[in-house]
Amino acid sequence: MLAELGLPADSAIHYEEGDPAQAILAALTREKIDMLIAGALEKEIVLHPFLGNVARRLVREANCSVMLFTHPEKKPKPLRRIVFIADHSQQGLVALKTTLMLAEAESCERLYVIGIITAFDEARASIAGDTTGITTHKPNHGEEDPLEEFVLSAGATEVPIETRFIRGATGLAASDFVRSVEGDLLVVPLPKSRETVQQLPSNIAWVSDVIPCNLWVVR
Numbered sequence: 001m002l003a004e005l006g007l008p009a010d011s012a013i014h015y016e017e018g019d020p021a022q023a024i025l026a027a028l029t030r031e032k033i034d035m036l037i038a039g040a041l042e043k044e045i046v047l048h049p050f051l052g053n054v055a056r057r058l059v060r061e062a063n064c065s066v067m068l069f070t071h072p073e074k075k076p077k078p079l080r081r082i083v084f085i086a087d088h089s090q091q092g093l094v095a096l097k098t099t100l101m102l103a104e105a106e107s108c109e110r111l112y113v114i115g116i117i118t119a120f121d122e123a124r125a126s127i128a129g130d131t132t133g134i135t136t137h138k139p140n141h142g143e144e145d146p147l148e149e150f151v152l153s154a155g156a157t158e159v160p161i162e163t164r165f166i167r168g169a170t171g172l173a174a175s176d177f178v179r180s181v182e183g184d185l186l187v188v189p190l191p192k193s194r195e196t197v198q199q200l201p202s203n204i205a206w207v208s209d210v211i212p213c214n215l216w217v218v219r
Helices: 020-030 053-061 090-105 119-128 146-152 172-180 202-208
Strands: 035-039 043-045 048-050 065-069 081-085 110-118 161-168 185-189 214-218
Touching: 020 035, 020 053, 035 053, 053 065, 053 202, 081 090, 081 172, 090 110, 090 146, 090 185, 090 214, 110 146, 110 172, 110 202, 146 161, 161 172, 172 202, 185 202
Parallel strands: 035 065, 081 110, 081 185, 110 161, 185 214
Antiparallel strands: 043 048, 065 214
């Protein structure tokens, strides 16, 4: 099996017993793993692929980065279109730089860096009396574009990048966008959490349920 995967013959293989999700999570902590790669084991419900129970727990509870593949293959197709959800944090910037390195290695045709604007975000901004930063369209000439600034702060790259603001009643509109551009990989930066089950921000909470394509949670 190791030879088929192109891995060194002396690679360690761990066998665990009990509940699959709990066993994997325990091994991640015990072995101090930095990144977990697994199959998504999704199921189609009303045109939206939903994560299986094990994958859902890994996204929410793993203390490391998680990459889930919807259709694992020995000879996978290149990741031509990648969608990155920006959060404008320092950790998010590091995740974007890491994504750019992957995009270059994959000869990515286009990287979409998106901001998600929900009805809740707009209502909160309205209550605060300041909607300046809540934009639902590409800014007009002369206006500052926070997504453009975020991308530029990651440094020079040969990867074609397009920024988009995605507006919807919920963050699930971003999933529809990923499907509309036929995204191959969705990248979601998340801070490491000390809690057993991480509470995801409301605008991206859907990523622990719906998977529009391969998913990379960067912690």
